[in-house]
Amino acid sequence: MPCTAGLKGWWEKRRWSDDRGDTAIQMAIIFPFVLLAAFAVIQGSMWYYARQIALTAAREGATAARSYQASPADGSARAQDMLQRTAGDSLLGYSVSVNSDGQRVRVQVSGTAQSMIPGISGLRITQSASGPVERFTVPGE
Numbered sequence: 001m002p003c004t005a006g007l008k009g010w011w012e013k014r015r016w017s018d019d020r021g022d023t024a025i026q027m028a029i030i031f032p033f034v035l036l037a038a039f040a041v042i043q044g045s046m047w048y049y050a051r052q053i054a055l056t057a058a059r060e061g062a063t064a065a066r067s068y069q070a071s072p073a074d075g076s077a078r079a080q081d082m083l084q085r086t087a088g089d090s091l092l093g094y095s096v097s098v099n100s101d102g103q104r105v106r107v108q109v110s111g112t113a114q115s116m117i118p119g120i121s122g123l124r125i126t127q128s129a130s131g132p133v134e135r136f137t138v139p140g141e
Contacts, residue, residue, distance in 0.1 A: 043116050047123050050091040050113035054127040057082040057096070061107035062129040065098055068136070072098040075107050089114055091125065106130035 057079045065075020079096045087094060094111030108128040115122035 039116060046090065046116065047113040047125070050087075050111065050122075051125050051127060053083070053086055053091045054094070054109040054111055054125050055129070056086070057094075058107045058109045058127045058129040061096060061098065061109070062105060062131050065100065065105040065107060066131045066133050068134040072100045072105060075105060079107055079109060083109070087111070092122070100133065102133065104130055104132055 060082045061075040061079030063075075064070060064078035065072050067074070076096050076098045079098075083091065083094050083096070090113070091111040092114060094109060097108045097110075099106045099108075106128055107130070108126065110124070110126045112124055113122035
């Protein structure tokens with residue numbers, strides 16, 4: 001019996017000495033993937049937030065442009081005002097275009113989401129909203 005106990009002790013000592021440093025190597029292999037996943041989640045969130053800002057500005061502009069006796073310039077001004085108040089660094093290089101055919105109005109907001117990596121431009125965003133122009137009508141005509 002003492003002979004078996006001696007072998008077991010030798011084997012455990014050998015095993016623990018062979019595993020020394022494995023955790024550091026495993027972390028060195030896994031950690032870059034964890035960082036990459038974290039950056040991807042943050043960049044995706046920044047893109048989504050910039051997209052929501054552009055969509056909100058397009059909706060605000062469309063609401064203003066389709067109002068009774070409003071012009072497409074009113075919609076553009078409303079969308080620009082909304083972007084100036086809320087875009088900050090989240091939506092960069094934005095532009096607003098308004099198209100109207102007298103029946104419907106369409107407001108399109110474009111810009112670029114901020115990038116986490118310096119020197120690399122963010123994702124391009126284009127959002128639009130449209131609706132019928134409000135006008136006075138006579139029943140039966």
